[in-house]
Every structure is written in C-alpha cells, then in structure tokens.
Amino acid sequence: MGEFNKGLSDNFMAALAELAKQPGWWKDVLDDASLIIGIRNEKFDVYWNGQSLFNAKFEGGRVIVNTHVKYLLDPDRSDRVILNEDGIFHEVSTPMLATYASGTLNKLKRAADLFSGMEKQGVHAIVQANENIVDVEICLDASDLPDVERNQPRIDIAMFEQRPEGVELVFWEAKLFANKELRANGSSQAKVVGQINDYKKVLKARQSDVKSSYRRVAKNLVTIAEMSGGVRRVGPAIRAVADGGELKMGPPANVGLVIFGFDADQKAEGGIGHRHFEKLKNELAENPVRLRGDADGLKLHF
Secondary structure, X not given: OOOOOOEOOHHHHHHHHHHOOOOOHHHHHHOOOOOEEEEOEOEEEEXXXXXXXXXXXXXXXXXXXXXXXXXXXXXXXXXXXXXXXXXXXXXXXXXXXXXXXXXXXXXXXXXXXXXXXXXXHHHHXXXXXXXXXXXXXXXXXXXXXXXXXXXXXXXXXXXXXXEOOEEEEEEEEEEEXXXXXXXXXXXXXXXXXXXXXXXXXXXXXXXXXXHHHHHHHHHHHHHHHHHOOOOOOOOHHHHHHHOOOOXXXXXXXXXXXXXXXXXXXXXXXXXXXXXXXXXHHHHOOOOOEEEEOOOOXXXXXX
C-alpha cells in the first residue's frame, strides 16, 4: 500500500533548536534565507538551485547530516597539475573541503551551481518569490496505483493559498520553455499533460495523508523560522495552518503548470511557443497554465 508521510518529530525539532545555539552548518542554514528547506518524513533536505546541499535525519537522539561529495570540491582552488605521458596526473593534492568552517556554506553553494540547470534555478527563484510555498521536489508514492505511469512521480511545488473560505493546498509543475515535455505534434499529447494527470490521481488516493502531513510541515516551518530569529520567514497561510486553521484540498487537487524562460517573440501569435502554449491550455482546461518569460519574482496563484 502506498503512503504519504511528512514531518519532523518534536524530539527532532528540539535537537535542531539546540544545534541552532552553536556555530555550524545548521546555524548557517538558518541565517541564509536563500536556502530552501524541504521537509520529508523525519528527515529534510536543504536546497540551493535544486541541489540538496544537506540531507539531515534524526537517529539515536542525534541529528545526522550528509552532503554529496561533488559539492566538496573547493571552488577557490586555482592550482594546475601535470598530466604525465602514462595518463597519470602528477602529485595531485586533495581538492576536497575536509572541515566545515566559516565560509564553507558559500563554497558549497558555488560548487553546487556547477550541477544546476536553468530549470532548477528557475524553480528556486519562484520559491523565493512566494512566501506560502510549503514544499519542493515532492515525491509521490504510486506503487499501488496501476493507472499511474511512474511508481514515484515527482512534482515541483506545494503551496498554501489563502481563500475566503480558508487555506487550500495546491501544487505546481514548473518547466523551462526548452523542456521537450511541453511539446507534442498533431493530435498527440504533451508528456507534461500525462504527468499532471498522474499527480492528480496520486493526490486523490493519498488525500487524507497529504493534508495531515502538510499540517505538520507547516508547524515545523514556523518553528524553524522562530529558530532563525526572523531571518527565515513563513507566509500567513502557512502560519494560519500551523496555528490550527483548516487546510483544504480537492479532490481533485488543484495542480497548475508554470512555464518560464522564453521571450516575447516566442510567446506572440506566430512565435515558436504560441501554438504549444495554446494546445497546453486546451489540454489542461481544468488546470491553470501560467506563462512568464523570467522566473525571477514570479508570483503563483490559482
């Protein structure tokens, strides 16, 4: 049976509160509002431009954190090494960061940028512009749903949206205009349409667990913001749910598509993107399609 479970326990949060009192990676994360925290089930990721700089979990009463080795390549190194005729690099001293210290976080971010594409950077910019986004890189378990193409479809953004009748949990798939999944010729369907339909099927099957999980995540995010002393902020919709307000969601869940990374000529009638945009709007008639050339400052709303 598939499941959906997110949130950090009180013991995990208490351990993070203790870490916040001393210098180190967690204090640096709290002091850097440009980083995105994606909460999982008793673990979380810290994202920079779509790259998980830190993955933290709670085991044996301790916070255990790891990072990918590729982010430890020191970007300040400028030395060069000889490539011998036998194919051996001569006297390579380690280029790895071996100790976490002041300034290490910025080096990790610079190293991570080497692995981040324009689509991931655009999603990061969108999250920065919307204070009520509650999660990113959301993995959905569809292993027990035979009519869903992938066992673990992954949607980009979960967001709380304030309505007159309360707060609604909505979702967004974000695509760079160059992404081929947005295009289909003739009567065939663009791949992104099938993806969004699959998301809605899984969210319907997991509705109760999704809502309860994000109520817990909202409380976690508010507590983390308080740990930061005001550096990290949460939007009023997140705070309202954390304070016990009702959280609404489908079925079917509202899942929108946001497309960015194009110019005015590409969007205009007759432009290379126009017919694709119009076709997507027709195929996703019940779901909003947002078009914005530049992801910076893009505000999401249904």
